[in-house]
Amino acid sequence: MASSTLRTARTVLWTLVAVAALGVGWVYVSQTVLQPQPRTIAGSAYGTGDYQLVDHNGEPFTYQSLLGRPAMVFFGFTHCPDVCPTTLADMTVWYERLGADADDLAAYFVSVDPERDTPEIIGNYVGWTERVVGVTGDRAEIDKAISAWGVYARRVENDGDGYNVDHTASVFLIDPQGGFFGTIAYMENTETAIGKLRRLLGPG
Ligand code: NI
Numbered sequence: 001m002a003s004s005t006l007r008t009a010r011t012v013l014w015t016l017v018a019v020a021a022l023g024v025g026w027v028y029v030s031q032t033v034l035q036p037q038p039r040t041i042a043g044s045a046y047g048t049g050d051y052q053l054v055d056h057n058g059e060p061f062t063y064q065s066l067l068g069r070p071a072m073v074f075f076g077f078t079h080c081p082d083v084c085p086t087t088l089a090d091m092t093v094w095y096e097r098l099g100a101d102a103d104d105l106a107a108y109f110v111s112v113d114p115e116r117d118t119p120e121i122i123g124n125y126v127g128w129t130e131r132v133v134g135v136t137g138d139r140a141e142i143d144k145a146i147s148a149w150g151v152y153a154r155r156v157e158n159d160g161d162g163y164n165v166d167h168t169a170s171v172f173l174i175d176p177q178g179g180f181f182g183t184i185a186y187m188e189n190t191e192t193a194i195g196k197l198r199r200l201l202g203p204g
Contacts, residue, residue: 042179042180042181042182043175043177043179043180043181044179044180045177045178045179045180046149046172046174046178046179046180047063047066047073047145047148047149047172047174047178048063048148048178049063049144049145049147049148050062050063050144051063051137051141051142051144051145051148052137052141053110053135053136053137053141053142053145054119054135054136054137055108055119055133055134055135056119056120056122056123056126056127056133056134056135056136057119057123057133058119061108061135061137063148063178065108066106066108066174066178067176067177067178068176069104069105069106069176070104070105070106070173070174070175070176070181070200070201071105071106071107071108071173071174072091072105072106072107072108072171072172072173072174072184072197073107073108073110073149073171073172073174074087074091074107074108074109074110074170074171074172075109075110075111075112075146075149075151075153075167075168076109076110076111076112076167077111077112077113077116077117077165077167078111078113078116078117078121078122078125079113079116079162079164079165080164080165080167081164083167083169083186084109086186086187087169087171087186088109088126088129088132090187090188090190090193091107091129091131091132091171092129092131093190094190094193094194094197095107095129095131097190097194098194098197098198098201101198101201102197102201104201105131105197105200105201106133107129107131107132107133108132108133108134108135109122109125109126109132109133109134109135110135110136110142110145110149111134111135111136111137111142112142112146112151112153112165112167113165114136114137114138114139114142115139117134117136118136119134119136122134122135122136149172151167151168152166152167152168153165153166153167153168154166154167169185169186170183170184170185170186171183171184173196173197173200175200181199181200182196182200184196184197
């Protein structure tokens, strides 16, 4: 009697262990496999959509604006405390390092916070870089672009006042045909980033 009770208890315990293991496995699968991933097939058209945005010079910015030149595209916002200033500084270093080889390389900083980022404000924000072009627009058009680029952007209220926007921190690399070329991760090693950009720019 006692030993069969023990067996039952052991069976129950092992069942619980197995269920827990399945649970851990599921969390892993759901976070790594089932999360929407950017469409990352090299060379395929990327960021396509009918969004109508405006750059900080007042010129229209659409998907077609990317055609004809290699480009870096980054989504962020001017109130960003860390990721955006760091990435703009990194882009500036890349341009300096590449020198004349990067004369043809475009760079766009697209706002995920159009309520605060007017063309003038975003223009002032990126102005010191000399090369990065700020892009903003109506909320609905920005949302279309966020969706087209598979970008994550979520408003987070601050404790005191105001808000931040959590956002995708990768820089998208787009070839002159508008095809996906790759990404540069946030704070990626400078040599690695330069290598990717040189491949994007080609033997030229
Ligand atoms: Ni940011």
